Amino acid sequence: MIKEKVIQEKVEQALQLLSLAKDELSVREAMDIIRGVSKLNEVVSQTLALGENRGIIKRENNRIFILSREPFSFNIVKRECSANCKRCGKRIKICHFVVIEGQELGPYGSDCIKFISK
């Protein structure tokens, strides 16, 4: 039960993060973004399924199209750090975080943050 609740929360977060991305992604790129929130397979598959159900994304062949941007507030914060980018795994010294409703997602390097929030 607890696990399901966690998955649900992660799915909502991943969906928000995904809706910030550029208009068209490969399925693999979309999965990379979702895995930045959670590596659980259930989260990845449910995020894509829920996104389609809600009309936020459309899946066609091997592409994901972002159809609507969820109205929520987000911020990008930047600070010095010593970490690995959540998306590409590269060592980074400047960390970028996407802050959605008070929760920080990241860290991401400067290239990856551009990819994640277009």
Ligand SMILES: [Zn+2]
């Ligand atoms: Zn990166």
